Amino acid sequence: MNLLNLFVIALRSLNKNKIRSLLTMLGIIIGVASVIAMLAIGQGSRDSIENQISGLGSNVIMVFPGATFRGGVATAAGSAQSLEMDDLEAIRVNCPSVKYLSPVARAGGQIIAGSNNWNSSIRGVYNEYLDIRNIEVESGSRFAETDEKRASKVCIIGQTVAENLFDEYTDPVGEKIRINKIPFTVIGLLKEKGQGGMGEDQDDIIYAPFSTVQRRMRGDRQNIQQIYISAVSEEKIELASEEIDELLRTRKNISKYEDPPFNIRTQTEIVEMFTSTSNTMMVLLAGIASISLIVGGIGIMNIMLVSVTERTREIGLRMAVGARGKDILRQFLLEAILLSLLGGLIGAAFGILSSKLFVAIMNWPVTVSSYSVVLAFSFAFIIGVFFGWYPAGKAARLIPMDALRYE
Amino acid sequence: MKEQDQERKKIISVSNLSKVYDMGVIKVHALRSIDMNINEGEFTAIMGHSGSGKSTLLNIFGCLDVPTEGKYWLDGADVSHLNKNQLARMRNKKIGFVFQTYNLLPRTSALENVELPLLYNPEIRRKERKERAMNTLELVGLTDWSEHFPNQLSGGQQQRVAIARALVNDPVIMLADEPTGNLDTRTSFEVMEIFQELNGRGITIALVTHETDISKFAARNILFRDGRISKETIIKNIKNAREELEKLPPEDEL
Ligand SMILES: Nc1ncnc2c1ncn2[C@@H]1O[C@H](COP(=O)(O)OP(=O)(O)OP(=O)(O)O)[C@@H](O)[C@H]1O
Numbered sequence A: 001m002n003l004l005n006l007f008v009i010a011l012r013s014l015n016k017n018k019i020r021s022l023l024t025m026l027g028i029i030i031g032v033a034s035v036i037a038m039l040a041i042g043q044g045s046r047d048s049i050e051n052q053i054s055g056l057g058s059n060v061i062m063v064f065p066g067a068t069f070r071g072g073v074a075t076a077a078g079s080a081q082s083l084e085m086d087d088l089e090a091i092r093v094n095c096p097s098v099k100y101l102s103p104v105a106r107a108g109g110q111i112i113a114g115s116n117n118w119n120s121s122i123r124g125v126y127n128e129y130l131d132i133r134n135i136e137v138e139s140g141s142r143f144a145e146t147d148e149k150r151a152s153k154v155c156i157i158g159q160t161v162a163e164n165l166f167d168e169y170t171d172p173v174g175e176k177i178r179i180n181k182i183p184f185t186v187i188g189l190l191k192e193k194g195q196g197g198m199g200e201d202q203d204d205i206i207y208a209p210f211s212t213v214q215r216r217m218r219g220d221r222q223n224i225q226q227i228y229i230s231a232v233s234e235e236k237i238e239l240a241s242e243e244i245d246e247l248l249r250t251r252k253n254i255s256k257y258e259d260p261p262f263n264i265r266t267q268t269e270i271v272e273m274f275t276s277t278s279n280t281m282m283v284l285l286a287g288i289a290s291i292s293l294i295v296g297g298i299g300i301m302n303i304m305l306v307s308v309t310e311r312t313r314e315i316g317l318r319m320a321v322g323a324r325g326k327d328i329l330r331q332f333l334l335e336a337i338l339l340s341l342l343g344g345l346i347g348a349a350f351g352i353l354s355s356k357l358f359v360a361i362m363n364w365p366v367t368v369s370s371y372s373v374v375l376a377f378s379f380a381f382i383i384g385v386f387f388g389w390y391p392a393g394k395a396a397r398l399i400p401m402d403a404l405r406y407e
Numbered sequence B: 001m002k003e004q005d006q007e008r009k010k011i012i013s014v015s016n017l018s019k020v021y022d023m024g025v026i027k028v029h030a031l032r033s034i035d036m037n038i039n040e041g042e043f044t045a046i047m048g049h050s051g052s053g054k055s056t057l058l059n060i061f062g063c064l065d066v067p068t069e070g071k072y073w074l075d076g077a078d079v080s081h082l083n084k085n086q087l088a089r090m091r092n093k094k095i096g097f098v099f100q101t102y103n104l105l106p107r108t109s110a111l112e113n114v115e116l117p118l119l120y121n122p123e124i125r126r127k128e129r130k131e132r133a134m135n136t137l138e139l140v141g142l143t144d145w146s147e148h149f150p151n152q153l154s155g156g157q158q159q160r161v162a163i164a165r166a167l168v169n170d171p172v173i174m175l176a177d178e179p180t181g182n183l184d185t186r187t188s189f190e191v192m193e194i195f196q197e198l199n200g201r202g203i204t205i206a207l208v209t210h211e212t213d214i215s216k217f218a219a220r221n222i223l224f225r226d227g228r229i230s231k232e233t234i235i236k237n238i239k240n241a242r243e244e245l246e247k248l249p250p251e252d253e254l
């Protein structure tokens, strides 16, 4: 019997017992849907982490003063005052694998322009910071050489800040704004960056010269909250980090075996840290989902055994008119495979739908990858073959006369 | 009607055929060294008491079962020692089997029931299959019922569908195990009318029955007793099913 005919027979037999087929498929439906949804959530959070980390910039190394940085949590970072402007300059001079570097001073506050006001965060940085993080200026300019020396009251603002302070007819460049009551001149407008990996608005930001924020807003002359550094190339990230570590230890008289009062994090380390946790999560979730797939497979086997028993006379008759064991095996195997594949199809639809729902309702970062759909499908197929084989084989081994006489 | 013609082709030939069912403690001798032939074009009725081995013999003829001992030639080929798949081939190509209980596939149209044997013959394409099934249904007078499901047909009609199914693969012999066992007199005669008509077209038929009424429609009657042939009769005045039907009282008087 050819495949098309077998296919028709299998479909019909499933159609005759619609409810039963549906209930049988339920296990597979739930299994496949959860495999896809789980992988989508896992992949989504991984993507968002990657996005965010790549949003840090290229070949980034960060140096924090003070306490250690363990398990992704900075314990009172910056509390020990250990990074100074001299360290910064020393890195620039002595570390050949370092390309750009910039201190970062953070502040927040109320910004007023005319009758509009807005709250945003302000970062004091060098022009180099913009290079490290691939931040581009859309109109206006970056800081002038002298701005840093003089702690000029100039700033570059993000799109969100501009939208909230100025109407659409006003070019923000050249306008005056007040940040925490200090008057600033807007010298540049940043190119739109959109949402970050965690859904935060990357355009709600103001950059000012480092010295301006450090001295005028934070009232600090020496201690640096954070240094942003980029290595000359991706391969040199590790080397650059070692150079910095060695230099800072020498400067601060700390041996290799002591915990340093500063902390160096490279982009690669951060990526690894996050992906390893999200990997464990994904394996766990996929494991749970596979169990429900297997339970679904057992359901299929159960119902196929019932079906073979119910249709013993039919099997006998088919054999009497010339069906070989092989034909019967194929018929029932195909039915089992069809059950699981159909379940897989419905499950995939549910899985994708619920993933989209996660995005829409809970604003979770979810990515449905085609490989997860393929994976879930092949899994469903294998389960159909595996759990369909025994009942189908049982049917194929029936003796025609006995099957015909079966009551 | 048929004189003994030595030149005529032997469709079925068995020699020293025995069938023993081993039930562990007891051994049931269903058939004890049977020798018999069925020639092409013959209409044979196999008679006997319940348990005399009629069905056992017919099942072996139909390649549904294998003999414990002895030889069986079907259409010139020794089929005594074929394996399961070879037996399936034989059933598919050479045998048409009609059961007492019709054995139609439920919720499957009459036409598709008739097509079934051809589905298991890879040489026959879809178009030919449909055509042959339709033609065979016409032969048993059920053209208008081709799309009906078995549960929408009377017992007699169902048995005619089963006969069409047994015919569709152009078998060398039609075997029927008590085909009228579940039918009333009139319907039985109608079924026998079909058998006689088919036999008239040259189809070889062997039929099991325990009703003498029915066996008189066949030219050759073989009586079984305890797994042995006890008597063979050639019927001189074979009853004609159509005439017998006319003799029955009109249906509305029943
Ligand atoms: N599958 C089987 N297993 C064991 N014994 C069997 C089997 N089939 C038939 N027999 C035995 O073989 C003998 C012949 O049975 P068979 O069915 O051939 O009789 P029959 O002539 O067709 O009877 P009936 O008219 O009742 O149909 C009986 O004694 C029966 O019990």
Ligand SMILES: [Mg+2]
Binding pocket: B054, B055, B056, B177
């Ligand atoms: Mg019998």
